Amino acid sequence: MHPRVVEVTERLRLRSRQSRAAYLQQMAEAAARPRGRRDLSCSNFAHGMAGCPAGDKQRLRLPDEVNIGIVTAYNDMLSAHQPYETYPEQIRQALRATGATGQVAGGVPAMCDGITQGEPSMELSLISRDVIAMGTAIALSHNMFDGALCLGICDKIVPGLLMGALRFGHLPVVFVPAGPMPSGLPNEEKARIRQRYAEGLATREDLLDAESRAYHAPGTCTFYGTANTNQMLLEAMGLQLPGASFINPGTPLREALTVAAAERVAALARADQGSMASILDERALVNALVMLLATGGSTNLTLHLVAIGQCAGLQLDWDDMARLSDVVPTLARIYPNGQADVNHFQAAGGTAFLFRQLLDAGLLHPDVATIAGPGLQHYTREPMLQDGRLHYREGPNASLDASILRGCREPFREDGGLKVVEGNLGRGVIKVSAVDEAHWQVEAPCRIFDEQSVFVRAFENNEFQQDVIVVVRFQGPAANGMPELHKLTPYLGILQDRGLRVALVTDGRMSGASGKVPAVIHLSPEADHGGPLARLQDGDRLRLDARRGSLDVQMDATQWAARSAAKHAQPVRRGWGRELFGFARGQVSPAEQGASCFTESLRYSDGGRI
Structure with a gap:
């Protein structure tokens, strides 16, 4: 193992010792209870199976048989989730063939950041992750189930499903993808x-x-944004079948993998093995972080992995990410980090090649539990059909396209695609994998905007004629739910193409597809809580150095400390359902703590969290 990976994992383990022990104790207590309907009263049990066909009712009466709960994010507005329409019946049939049963335990919302970019509803996007977590917990709370299948792909859906399912970590849980569109x-x-x-x-x-x-077409968007990063990380955590992430919808192989997922969770439940708590430990979380860095994945995961870890009693932080980013090489070039999409990535060797490279380099923990069996070596294999049946073969030893995918001996970069930035403006994150190194350092006067629409108007008025660092503040989780500001990307790209040195600084988010313009995001503390961004004024000179990981206002320290913080002039915005989520904005944690509504409720009075 690479010594830095060992060091970060050990630091995470020690930091989480108290909260992880408490989490595992909770899961042990849950596992000790009769599960999967065996302790329900006759009335409760009758309610739970009243809608089932006669054959399933008969199976459900058998105390030794298993029943699988399906939590689905299906809707037919999102292309990524449209294929899930037919999955429940396909899964039920597959489970019946093994002697088991399955029920849709509940549905969770699935909103698309691609649809809501720049719209009022984008202010609900990040909060929807925690709503999904709560919906998942409610779905699984009926105690009718011996295991679960989670059907979800996109930005906040997979993190929310993970967070909710982890509170039922005594059960085996398998995630089921639907694949990218052509x-x-x-x-x-x-x-x-x-x-x-x-x-x-x-x-x-x-x-x-x-x-x-x-x-x-139906399927996940093909660029390497948050949705496809989610899929890559689920495999790294060992919670999705090997090689299942990037097989197109509606193909025989995709259908075979869905059947295999159902068969697998039934087998795990029947053997009382593969609990989610035993799989997602500190090593699995570090493996996910390494995969995020090696592929130049979505910046949104710097929030989600922290929040996911908290739900398993693991206290991941941004310093862990920064320390790993120094040693994890960038091995993939997928848009926006390159021009290829995930279908091209899959053809070039896909996840199997990546896992082999990172394992051989000692950058992934090999000795972990996974739904596929002990050891991450299962994920160096790729699925295939042989005589109409699912089989696995060893993945390629060499990249089939070195412009898309490379080994650790000849990486695109020697370090990872994400960096932590800090200075007298706070701490934030920058994705450098898509940014030309010529733009890693920017020093320029700033322009302050409290709304992205005001920046767009300034651009349309041709107000940017010199180098500029655009500051968009009061966009943090407490201020307005931390919307993505991807709508700004084309405008900032134009300014950069005109020869201006330009950067974005914000306490909000950028899309998982954030690209060629340097953007320091998730800046914390946020302006709404009196963070340093609130003290900036138009014309203040800022210096960003992504290489050194620094962001500062160039001002005498005494003068800077004497500045008073501006207040957001906008009242709390209503309409589009935003008023229903005021309670969430009031208790959400800072970005560096996952921007989660659950951080405090997972904290013990003695300081530990669970």
């Missing part, structure tokens, strides 16, 4: 037309045509 309009062309539209050189019809050719 490749459409090349990513480079899509980005080019977006910038042309922002400059007024393309019509709305041109833009809609391009976007519709990019996002054109």
Whole structure:
């Protein structure tokens, strides 16, 4: 094992010793109770199976048989989740073939950041993660189940499902993907037309045509944003079948993998093995973090992995990420870090090649539990159909396209794609894997905006004629739910293409597809809590150095300390359902603690968390 990986894992284990022990004790107490309907009263049990067909009712009466709860994020508005419409019946049939039963335990909301970018509803996006966690917990709370299948893919859905399912960590839980849509309009062309539209050189019809050719079929969006990062990390955690992430919907292999997931969770439940608590430990969480760094994954996971860890009693922090990023090489170039999409990545060797490379380099813990069996070596294999049946074969030893995927001996970069930035403006995160190194250092006067729409108007008024660091503040989790600011990307890209040195600094989020413009995000403490961003004024000179991991206002320390913090002029916004979530904004934790509504409720009075 690489000594830095060992060091970070041990630091995480020691930091989490108290809270992890408390979590495992809770799970042990839950496991000691009769589970899966065996302790329900006759009335409760009758209610739980009243809607089942006769054959399932008969099986449910058998005390030695297993019943699997299905938690689904299906809706047919999201292309990624549309394929799930037929999964419950397919899963039930697969379970019946093994002698087991399955029931849809509940549905959770699934909103799409791609639809809500720049809209009022984007302020509900991050909060929806915690709503999904609560919905998952409610679905599994009926004590009818011996195991669970979670059907979800996209941005907040997988983290929410993980957070909720971890509170039932005494059960085996398997995640079931649906796969990416086939490749459409090349990513480079899509980005080019977006910038042309922002400059007024393309019509709305041109833009809609391009976007519709990019996002054109059922399945996950093909760029390497949060949704596909989620899938990569589920495999690294050992909670999804090996190689299952990037098989297209509606194909025989995709259907075989769905059947296999159902069979696997039934087998684990029947053998009383593979509990989620035994799989997702500090080593699995570090493995997920290594995979995030090696692939230049979504910045949103710097929030989600912290919040997920808390629900398992694991106190991951940004310093863990920074220390690992120094030694984990960047091995993948998938848009926005390159021009390839996840279908090209899969064809170049996919997850099997990545796991082999990182294991051989000692960057992943090999001796972990997974749903596929003991050891992460299961994930160096790739699925295939042979005579119509699912089989696994060893994945490739060499990349099939070195412009997309490389080994540890010839990486794209010697370090990871994410960095922690800190200075007298607080601490934040920057994704550098998609940013040319020529733009890693920016020193310029700042322009302050409290709303992204005001920045867009300033751009349209042609107000940016010199180097600038754009500050968009009061966008943190407590202020307005921490919306993504991806709508700004084309405008900032245009300024950079015009030869200006430009950067973004914000206490909000950027999309998992954040690209070529340096952006320090998740800045904490946030402006709404009196963080340093609230003291900035137009024209203050800022210096960003992504290489050194620093961000500072260039001002005498005494003068800076004497500055008073500005207050957000906007009242609490209502409409679009935002008023229903005021309680969540009032108790949400800072970005560095996962921007979670549960952080305090998972904390003991003695300081430990669970």
